[in-house]
Amino acid sequence: MKAVLINEKPFLLQIYQKADSLEVEILSGVCNTEDSLAIKNYVIDWLDINRDLRPFYILLNQHRQLSYMVEEFKGLRMIGIPDLFEALCWSITGQQINLTFAYKLKRRLVEKYGSKIEFENQIFHLFPSFKILAHADPADLKAMQFSGKKSEYIIGIAKLFDEGKLSKEMLMSLPDMEARQKMLMSVKGIGIWTANYALMKSLKEQSSIPYGDAGLVQALFLHNIITDKKDHLQILDFFKGMSGWESYIVFYLWRSLAKKLP
Numbered sequence: 001m002k003a004v005l006i007n008e009k010p011f012l013l014q015i016y017q018k019a020d021s022l023e024v025e026i027l028s029g030v031c032n033t034e035d036s037l038a039i040k041n042y043v044i045d046w047l048d049i050n051r052d053l054r055p056f057y058i059l060l061n062q063h064r065q066l067s068y069m070v071e072e073f074k075g076l077r078m079i080g081i082p083d084l085f086e087a088l089c090w091s092i093t094g095q096q097i098n099l100t101f102a103y104k105l106k107r108r109l110v111e112k113y114g115s116k117i118e119f120e121n122q123i124f125h126l127f128p129s130f131k132i133l134a135h136a137d138p139a140d141l142k143a144m145q146f147s148g149k150k151s152e153y154i155i156g157i158a159k160l161f162d163e164g165k166l167s168k169e170m171l172m173s174l175p176d177m178e179a180r181q182k183m184l185m186s187v188k189g190i191g192i193w194t195a196n197y198a199l200m201k202s203l204k205e206q207s208s209i210p211y212g213d214a215g216l217v218q219a220l221f222l223h224n225i226i227t228d229k230k231d232h233l234q235i236l237d238f239f240k241g242m243s244g245w246e247s248y249i250v251f252y253l254w255r256s257l258a259k260k261l262p
Helices: 033-046 054-061 084-093 099-113 138-143 148-162 168-172 177-185 192-202 214-222 232-240 246-256
Strands: 002-006 009-018 021-028 116-119 122-125
Touching (some): 002 033, 084 192, 138 148, 177 192, 192 246, 214 232
């Protein structure tokens, strides 16, 4: 189940696998025809439904260390973060800390500032709006154990969104990934890793690689694709052969960390 904000209205969705299709049930929220279409488009974007993965699997089969992924992860699609503001906040939250602690920080942020849906004695939280976080007190974020810098960055980015100086639509209107990277990296608190992560998860940029990501480097090392975790040239050389599918390779490599390698 997932709580989402569609057309400024909260909905609780449950998604079922039905043969070769997905069925979306609205558990909470009053839905009209316009909302129904928007929910459908949200799910398609969120789960990258329309992408043909067959060329990707052909590419994986050509790589000895990665060919097992074709069967092991068959059908696995990039799970995105359609809301660019959420994607940026999440990537900033995760900078230079482990994933477990990052999840704790995100939960504290969501529970304090986000709205919620109650359904069958359960509470489902929605990520807070930039309109709310633009007026947050940095001291409150620090009390949640956000660093002073991260508190400053998140509130600062929220203000840019609130003032109409940054949006997903603005990025999508730019001519290429390099221009989008440049725009994001002009914002205080957004470096190349954060920019590439947000582009990968929110805009589905297929050539976006979060270089320097500890999980990515670890997965490449465990697959014997690189022999030195500090050798950036080895990583660059590997991705040269993955043109057009770099982000999916990253996603599958992250997923591989949750299983025992063959």
